[in-house]
Amino acid sequence: MSDARLKRVALAIGAPALALIIAFAITSLVLILAGDSVIGVWQQILSVPDVRGVTNILNAATVYYLSAVSVAIGFRMNLFNIGVDGQYRIASFVAAIVAGEAWLPGYLNTLLALVAAVLVGALWAGIAGLLRVTRGVSEVISTIMLNAIATAIVAYLLRKAAVDAEGSNITATKDIPEGSWIPGFSLGSDAPNDVYGFIVVAVVVGFVYWLVINRTRFGFDLRASGASESAAIASGIDVKRMVLVSMLLSGAVAGLVGMPILFGDAHNYGSTFQSGLGFAGIAIALLGRNHPVGIALGALLFAFLDEQANPLQILLDVSPDIVKITQGVIVLTVVIAYEVVRRYGVRLEQSLVASALADDDTDDKGAEVKV
Amino acid sequence: MSVMTSSAGGGTEAPAKKRRITLPVVLLAIAGVFVLLSALRIITGVDELSSSGTLRATLVAAVPIGLAGLGGLWSERAGVVNIGLEGMMILGTFGAGYFGYFYGPWQGVLGAILLGAIGGLLHAVATVLFGVDHIVSGVAVNIIGLGAVQFLAALTFSGVPGGGATQSPGIDDLPAITIAAISDPLGDLEGKNWFVVSDVAALLRALVTDLSVLTLIALSLFVFTYWVLWRTSFGLRLRSCGESPAAAESLGINVIRYKLVAVIASGAFAGLAGGFLAMVASSSFRDGQTGGRGYIGLAAMIFGNWRPGGLLAGAGLFGYTDTLRLRGGGETIHGLLLLVAVLLVLVAIWQLRRGHRIAATVSGVLGVLIGVWFFLSESVPDDLTGMTPYVTTLLVLALASQRLRMPAADGKPYRKGSAG
Numbered sequence: 001m002s003d004a005r006l007k008r009v010a011l012a013i014g015a016p017a018l019a020l021i022i023a024f025a026i027t028s029l030v031l032i033l034a035g036d037s038v039i040g041v042w043q044q045i046l047s048v049p050d051v052r053g054v055t056n057i058l059n060a061a062t063v064y065y066l067s068a069v070s071v072a073i074g075f076r077m078n079l080f081n082i083g084v085d086g087q088y089r090i091a092s093f094v095a096a097i098v099a100g101e102a103w104l105p106g107y108l109n110t111l112l113a114l115v116a117a118v119l120v121g122a123l124w125a126g127i128a129g130l131l132r133v134t135r136g137v138s139e140v141i142s143t144i145m146l147n148a149i150a151t152a153i154v155a156y157l158l159r160k161a162a163v164d165a166e167g168s169n170i171t172a173t174k175d176i177p178e179g180s181w182i183p184g185f186s187l188g189s190d191a192p193n194d195v196y197g198f199i200v201v202a203v204v205v206g207f208v209y210w211l212v213i214n215r216t217r218f219g220f221d222l223r224a225s226g227a228s229e230s231a232a233i234a235s236g237i238d239v240k241r242m243v244l245v246s247m248l249l250s251g252a253v254a255g256l257v258g259m260p261i262l263f264g265d266a267h268n269y270g271s272t273f274q275s276g277l278g279f280a281g282i283a284i285a286l287l288g289r290n291h292p293v294g295i296a297l298g299a300l301l302f303a304f305l306d307e308q309a310n311p312l313q314i315l316l317d318v319s320p321d322i323v324k325i326t327q328g329v330i331v332l333t334v335v336i337a338y339e340v341v342r343r344y345g346v347r348l349e350q351s352l353v354a355s356a357l358a359d360d361d362t363d364d365k366g367a368e369v370k371v
Numbered sequence: 372m373s374v375m376t377s378s379a380g381g382g383t384e385a386p387a388k389k390r391r392i393t394l395p396v397v398l399l400a401i402a403g404v405f406v407l408l409s410a411l412r413i414i415t416g417v418d419e420l421s422s423s424g425t426l427r428a429t430l431v432a433a434v435p436i437g438l439a440g441l442g443g444l445w446s447e448r449a450g451v452v453n454i455g456l457e458g459m460m461i462l463g464t465f466g467a468g469y470f471g472y473f474y475g476p477w478q479g480v481l482g483a484i485l486l487g488a489i490g491g492l493l494h495a496v497a498t499v500l501f502g503v504d505h506i507v508s509g510v511a512v513n514i515i516g517l518g519a520v521q522f523l524a525a526l527t528f529s530g531v532p533g534g535g536a537t538q539s540p541g542i543d544d545l546p547a548i549t550i551a552a553i554s555d556p557l558g559d560l561e562g563k564n565w566f567v568v569s570d571v572a573a574l575l576r577a578l579v580t581d582l583s584v585l586t587l588i589a590l591s592l593f594v595f596t597y598w599v600l601w602r603t604s605f606g607l608r609l610r611s612c613g614e615s616p617a618a619a620e621s622l623g624i625n626v627i628r629y630k631l632v633a634v635i636a637s638g639a640f641a642g643l644a645g646g647f648l649a650m651v652a653s654s655s656f657r658d659g660q661t662g663g664r665g666y667i668g669l670a671a672m673i674f675g676n677w678r679p680g681g682l683l684a685g686a687g688l689f690g691y692t693d694t695l696r697l698r699g700g701g702e703t704i705h706g707l708l709l710l711v712a713v714l715l716v717l718v719a720i721w722q723l724r725r726g727h728r729i730a731a732t733v734s735g736v737l738g739v740l741i742g743v744w745f746f747l748s749e750s751v752p753d754d755l756t757g758m759t760p761y762v763t764t765l766l767v768l769a770l771a772s773q774r775l776r777m778p779a780a781d782g783k784p785y786r787k788g789s790a791g
Binding site for chain 1: 454493497501502503504506507508510511512513514515516517518519521522523525526536663666667669670673752754755756757758760761762764765768769770775
């Protein structure tokens with residue numbers, strides 16, 4: 001038995017490893033077809049990053065992580081929140097306004113802005129949740145529409161609220177006072193840049209996510225509703241309420257996505273604020289199979305690939321977009337590998353049971369003969 | 372066959388008093404829309420609301436969305452959710468750019484279809500053969516499509532005269548049709564600004580002036596899809612795979628093969644939608660050209676209740692509101708506010724009569740607020756006009772969504788031999 005369990009653990013680790021290898025092989029194939037230097041590209045991507053690179057990877061992973069956790073909360077409930085993009089952008093904008101106005105001193109100001117971001121994110125996702133439970137509108141569609149609406153509203157409000165810096169055409173909100181920034185920490189005395197202090201919050205969010213989903217009645221209800229709606233209703237769970245609540249929670253976490261950048265780096269919300277984080281979050285949540293640790297690994301992997309591919313253009317004249325192909329293929333191959341392994345595992349179990357039964361059979365026969 | 376019909380009958384049993392949508396109803400609805408638009412044009416004085424220019428632009432805006440929606444329709448009718456339409460469309464834009472520039476416009480169309488179909492093949496292999504969750508695979512296709520196209524575009528178009536890492540040089544136009552003998556008199560009629568008559572003239576004029584051949588092909592594909600999916604045994608079998616694959620299998624249908632064909636066709640449609648964007652809506656491939664139209668096509672398909680006619684209406688609505696924003700800007704959209712306000716108040720009265728107090732209050736309050744906005748302002752700010760198509764879609768879905776029914780086995784993984 002322990003032999004079989006060992007096999008299963010090996011399979012569980014083997015699946016993602018195999019997926020990575022296949023993804024790399026496919027990427028190499030594309031590079032060969034394009035006539036680029038395959039070895040050169042992999043030497044760059046798989047090289048050990050310097051301190052600056054590690055810091056960048058951690059920072060990017062922090063943001064990816066929050067986005068992916070937000071998506072994963074929805075996934076657990078069978079809800080597909082494509083709207084993280086709109087939710088974090090409108091939340092970041094409001095937080096930047098609140099923090100920029102500095103109604104409260106120091107970190108109270110930071111706290112107020114974070115609360116505002118969480119509330120706005122939840123509210124924006126809540127619209128989709130409300131439409132789903134009251135009017136039956138698919139959240140896939142409504143969140144896509146809400147993304148575009150958020151973009152328009154933020155563009156409009158940004159123009160109203162913007163302070164134009166002298167001689168610059170970048171529109172942005174007021175800078176957050178320095179006392180309200182979230183300080184980072186450096187990875188050694190010679191590091192040129194800081195890791196976002198917000199990474200601590202991201203870890204806490206991941207832990208709370210795990211705790212709530214796996215160790216509370218609410219989490220059980222959520223998973224039950226996601227796994228089988230009819231069974232959930234039969235056991236007395238108010239599925240509509242669960243849909244609304246999980247959408248609100250997903251939006252609340254989405255509201256935090258922009259915060260590491262806002263309080264650790266940009267210090268205002270401008271027209272150049274990073275976008276598209278929601279879609280990366282979907283891929284990473286899938287990659288990490290909605291598990292907080294898996295998501296963390298996925299976020300680090302995506303951030304690693306992004307960072308390592310950056311210099312490709314200068315070094316080898318290869319477009320860094322090549323890693324996007326890798327990332328997309330990884331999402332597919334990981335899932336395929338898990339599925340193949342699952343089927344293999346089922347077959348393994350069946351054959352084990354069958355052989356155990358066969359053994360029992362012969363034992364019985366033996367016993368009969370004896371009698 | 373008898374098993375199929377009885378199972379389909381079982382599925383639609385619930386709404387017993389469901390009204391059938393027949394041709395006269397559709398024609399009446401279209402006429403109603405025209406009377407409404409015409410009235411709105413005369414009341415608000417915004418001529419752009421139904422000028423032939425607006426309607427022609429609407430057609431160009433609606434076709435790619437409709438084609439993407441057709442892609443979704445083929446795939447979802449066979450039971451495979453296709454959120455990867457966006458990625459397949461992106462592949463299509465590049466296909467059109469590459470083959471259109473290096474070989475010629477018709478080759479560009481074929482290239483767009485081919486690259487889209489390759490995206491469809493990827494989705495088909497992952498979902499149908501490997502049983503990957505449809506949404507997961509679709510998201511992956513979107514990422515791969517975008518990445519591949521950005522990578523390939525940088526590879527092929529950098530250094531080409533007139534091109535760059537993110538866009539192709541200009542592509543030659545496909546032929547366009549103008550029937551001057553009909554177009555010119557219709558133009559005169561349109562200029563008279565008569566109630567309804569001028570609006571119908573504008574519509575006809577839009578259809579006979581500078582109409583790209585690809586638009587015609589796209590429109591005929593709607594008829595083609597309807598015919599194939601609802602009027603042939605191939606279509607019946609394909610749809611049965613989306614309703615109940617186990618039953619289909621028990622009748623000897625090769626479910627796997629039908630699903631593969633449907634999803635690859637879906638990719639081809641999405642690719643053509645991308646090609647249309649690159650070749651008719653503009654005249655070169657650009658990075659980011661699709662702008663989420665793949666998702667909007669999916670929304671239009673859901674709006675259309677997984678049927679080609681409804682899908683066409685959804686795409687038209689979306690294309691129309693999008694065009695209004697581009698042509699008239701804030702003032703035209705401002706005119707539309709009145710229509711929305713009146714419609715919402717009507718919905719409120721209707722809901723009240725049915726005894727739905729909350730729904731009535733919500734739409735009533737919204738309607739009054741929008742009405743107040745109309746009377747207190749001269750124009751809608753430019754930044755906000757961008758959200759018109761999205762708000763419209765959301766509103767329409769919120770008002771109509773309960774009556775929708777998707778294919779029963781849509782999105783469910785299927786394995787050969789699982790019948791039983």
